[in-house]
Amino acid sequence: MTKLNTPILVINFKNYPRALGRGAIELSKVAEKVSRDLSVSIAVAPPQPTLLSVANSVDIPVLAQHVDDVRTGSTTGYIPIESLSRAGAAGSIINHSEHKIPHEAVVRIVEMLREYGLTSVVCASDVSEAEALASSEPDFIAVEPPELIGTGRAVSKVSPEVISRSVEMVSIRSSSTTVLCGAGIVSGEDVSAALRLGAEGVLVASGIVKSDDPEAKIREMAMPLRL
């Protein structure tokens, strides 16, 4: 199992045009270079069709952006966990606010990922969802207020109490779950603020993937994560 060490920068490529096809490999190699240069833990979550290619191209952890609660076999178009495992993925983001699933499915998927030795990064929209989903004891819970996603208004500055309360409530429900945060994080200072609030890493998308200079932006966001 490719462990996600903390503190960590997780880059969610979503389906932004720059990250489609070979672009996912190129951007992942940039992230790998920064991870190596700064000795900082960085993981990437490329578009689903590129998972195998990206996992074969870089040594940093590669996450799926979603996985389905299905087995292998006649499940046309779905993504079973076995396919992630065979593609070399380290784990999966689950329940992202742009791809939400029922909580009972989250619980089953976290358990199935654990059976495969894969990492679960469960997304929560607010403190109460983070607290509820912590009961399934995922490896990570990423709290991301949907209204801040893509705005450049960092959750760590606009809603710091969401992070600090999520850290507090998750620690009560699960001693094995690490809290990350995301939404609007676009600078190194936003990352530093998240760490001060108790998060052990961040999820970032547009601030990096839509940047004019992704390498410079990854470096900027990785610097506060250096041990």
Ligand code: G3P
């Ligand atoms: O998964 C992280 C993502 O939803 C955050 O989006 O563009 O605000 O960094 P963004």
